[in-house]
Amino acid sequence: MRFVSGLGKRKRQFSLLKTQRIIDGMCFLPSYLSGGMRQLVKTKLEILILTGDLLTKTTSYQDGSTHDRVKGLEPEFDVLLPNLTVKQGSDASFTCIVKHLGDYKVAWIRSEDKAIIALQSHMVTNNHRYSVMHNGHNTWTLHIKNVQQTDIGSYICQVNTDPQTSQYGTLKVVVPADIIDLETSNDVVVAENQPATLKCKAKGYPPPKVRWKRQDGAPLPISKEFLRNPAEKIDMWEGERLPLAPLSRQSTGAYLCIANNSVPPVVSKRVMVYVHFKPSVTATNQLVAAPLGVNITIICEVQAVPKPVLSWFNKGAEQIILNSVGRIWQETEVLKDYMFRMRLSIFYLQKDDFREYNCTAGNSLGADYKVIKLQRKSSKVRCESYPPHLFRPTPPHHHVDVWRPMKHANNNGGLNPTRTGSPPEISSMLKIIVANSSGIVKHTVEHVGKGNIMKVE
Structure with a gap:
């Protein structure tokens, strides 16, 4: 073959048999290629090898076997590993895509302690929260379930080339704020005109900020020594300690400790402050x-x-x-x-x-x-006598009025009400009402004779 005659001495040592063995061992040829396409690729590779455009590399293993790789097609990563930030208790995944892997192996390693997590799809660690999935081609994914703060650190996807080919991805775990009850004030009892200090301790990652406010929105009675301007009104105070000035009875109420580190949810605790004092009564x-x-x-x-x-x-x-x-x-x-x-x-x-x-x-x-x-309270009332069974109610005005007698009979033999005429000369009890906004109240007073005027006091 004419295109071979110009090759150097080393290149002439390649026989067709060795070339075919190299080509047949190429694992990087995708399995989805058709037979004709694979043959075409192999033919082109044979030409490149024979012409010296590609050189081979032989790797020896402990068992005596060797593996020839085509120089220039060493394993390489297709994408970088991500840096992840996840909430504690959720899941995290790192995906490593390797091209031209051949017979090399992929391992997952934890950077901090150099512990091997997995080799290919075989799990080495005994931590049941870790698992590795392989898509059968060139992708390996490391899954971490129920992420904890102990999982924080760097993770390495490594190929066992010489030297090793590696890439890193970091895992950051954030933890929502939580108030530590044992280090936080419970309800406080203070005598009037005495100072007090409230405490609130919170944990989380990143470290949370602690703020104080009153539940009713009133200004905080901060000790004057902590204020630039003694007349300043403070609605919100930042810090684990809340220094309260000598307290008045108006300081009684609920105080809220609020912890927040921008990781939902925001948490709070209510601390009741009771300023004790003896009763004062006003009428x-x-x-x-x-x-x-x-x-x-x-x-x-x-x-x-x-x-x-x-x-x-x-x-x-x-x-x-x-x-x-x-x-x-x-x-x-x-x-x-x-x-x-x-x-x-x-x-x-x-x-x-x-x-x-x-x-x-x-x-x-x-x-x-x-x-x-x-x-x-005295009030004057004009009263007239009438039989107790002859009366009708007056409209509900704000005054005292009397029940007047009924005078004329109607067609049914009853009596029709009237406001005219003289009352009958019979001894009777007198009915009066006090009509006001609260209703109608009936009272009975003694009769004092026809046409008499009486006062009700």
Whole structure:
């Protein structure tokens, strides 16, 4: 063959038999090529080898076998290994694609301790969270399930060439913030006008930032020594320690420790601060006047921590017993963690209801009370006598009126109501009503004779 005559001495040593052995051993020819295509490729390679455009390399193994590779087609990586950042507890995967592998082997190695994880598809490590998959061609994938912080580091995809061919990928594991309860303040009890310090410790990766705020949005009572401007109002404080100034009762409430490292979710813990002080009672009105028959509510407001025992007493220092039919009723409304509103409601005021009432509050630090006097308010009423069974209601205006007699009979033998004429001269009981916004209240008074004028006080 003419194109062979110009070759050097070393190239002439290649026989057709050796060339065929080299070509037949080429593992890098894709299996999906048809027979004709594979033969065409082999023929071109024979020409390149014989002309010296490609040289061969012989590798000897311990068992005495050898493997010839075509120089210039050594194993190489098709893509770089990625650097991964995953959340703790999730899965991670590294994919290594090797071209022209031939008879070489692919290994996965952990860089930090040089431990071999897998060789080809054979697992070496006994960590059940690790596995390797091969697609049957040129791709090896390392899977890590339920990633933990112990998995952080570099991973090597290595081919056993001489020297080794390697590439690295790093695994970074992020951990959501978590508050350490044992190193964080629980609910705090402080005497009024005393300082306090709250603590909150959090963990996670990256290290989380800790911030404080009040749950109700009120400014934080920060100790003045930590403020540039003593008059400055602080709504958010950053740091594991929250230095609180001498506390007033208004400082009672929930304080939130919030930890965040940009890895969802954000976590928080509520720390209750109870500023203890003895009760103080105030009365909305200490003198209340009302006429007979109306409904009335008297009110007291109480500030106290711990939560006080709230009671109503009358002038004789007897605790008020609620009426079984609901004519006297009391209720308590919680305004804030330390503030309460007491209400005593009396329906259809009677003579015995006009007296002094004490609203009292007491806790372990002391007691307080206020006196509210309920007095009767006079009103003039024009009353006329009439039989008790002859009356009709008046419209619900805000005044006192009388029930007038019915005078004329109707076709059914009944009586039609009227506002005219003189009342009958019969002895009777007198019915009056007090009509107001609370409803209509009926009262009975003694009859004093025809056409008499009487006052109801």
